Amino acid sequence: MSNESEKAPVGIIGGTGLTTLAGLEITGETECTTPWGSPSAPLVEGQLGNQKVVFLSRHGNPHRIPPHQVNYRANLRALYDAGVRTVIGVNAVGGIHREMGPAHVVIPDQIIDYTWGRPSTFFEGDLEETTHIDFTWPYDADARATLVAAAKGRSVPFSDFGVYAATQGPRLETAAEIRKLERDGCDLVGMTGMPEAVLAAELGMRYVCLALVVNWAAGKSDHIITMEEIEEAIEQGMSGVKSILEASMADLGALTPKSS
Template sequence: MTQASSTAPVGIIGGTGLTTLSGLTIAGESSVSTPWGEPSAPLVEGRLGEQSVIFLSRHGNPHRIPPHQVNYRANILALYEAGVRTVVGVNAVGGIHPDMGPAHVVVPDQIIDYTWGRGSTFFEGDLDSVTHIDFTFPYDAGARQALIDAARRESVPFSDFGVYGATQGPRLETAAEIRRMERDGCDLVGMTGMPEAALAAELGMRYVCLGLVVNWAAGKSDHIITMEEIEEAIEQGMSGVKTILASSMAQLGQLSPMPRPS
């Protein structure tokens, strides 16, 4: 892992349960626009510990934008244009793997994309040439290690692996769909992991997911999924997510920027 001193802000994209970030010393916020439209919410600038950060609420604040209607291109480009080169995407997910139950924290290492119809690339329209990015490892190794080190240092129970299956939403999945995803190798299911990770890769940004399991996936428990269950898991597990974020900031901030694909 190559590291260098950096003053670039770390981007944090908050999902369900993380529309605001406690412990963030706010310096200001800005409403911005991009060639792809407006991001979900204003960019909140501040510091988390000694590290400058820019926080963006993925679903808006208040929480109002469903997963399939998030303007992922505007969100990622807005952070990039604000100087962010490392992004932590915080995601609420369903647990498929037997060790990944409600309130458990996961730092996944792979993605399978089941979404459709979303604006999923910057490389379209009037192009000089077709561009294909390498996406073998969708989550940056250095950023993953920073989260893993922080979780171990702070004694937060977590898993350092997992395949994130990204579904379309906003409905939850059927039990048969989850069985198919399990056969495909998925350990987690969520609705916002893609195209966010791929768009960050297209801009050469380091991207990592910090997942909080908020329910057992469909068919993995003896009852239907309720919002009460999800809210209880968020209340139990979000403190661990915030602890990892705060403890990892210094290491994330030292990661050197990567070249932008062309």
């Protein structure tokens, strides 16, 4: 790619509120379909400085698709077809680690998949051969380093490590399940981290998670989890998420595409 205007767009998967980044100009919206069906919502295209950005609302707009029914394959393929080669998955999660309480930002480095029954690969059907991709490091190292540097530069309280436990949902976990996840080494718990990460890897895309803790996981506080608590944490912590995205977008766009 020879100049700024030819850089690939950066994809952001998350809530619709992320389209209010400072300095972002929304330039269009595209309805699309893929061999795997339609994505959760139209692709919203924008321009942040010299960097093109494509937003996709994971749960639809309005928010209506539960985590176990998200068409993850269509979402990733739609972004890929739009030219995206670097994807940021913004996730609301529960905190297990003692340092990861409500409104805290986490850039995790590992994931454990506890989901079941979700279509989780592009490699199925009438294949010429079986393909096994390496998934040792589920989050792209260069993209993670870019987000970490942006968080430090904006003085956003955050953790640059964490094991994300991807659970089935849509219900929240029991206290006993959280104790099990903690014994397994998990620091965070969410419902949308998989198969999103592995599908991006199958397409040869750089993928990184930017997580916002919106509640203590079950049994980690002295009260039950309420939507009021979650909404308050989102309001408090989303400014940090947006600040990191604003500061990192140009550098993420400058990353060279992985060979797929």
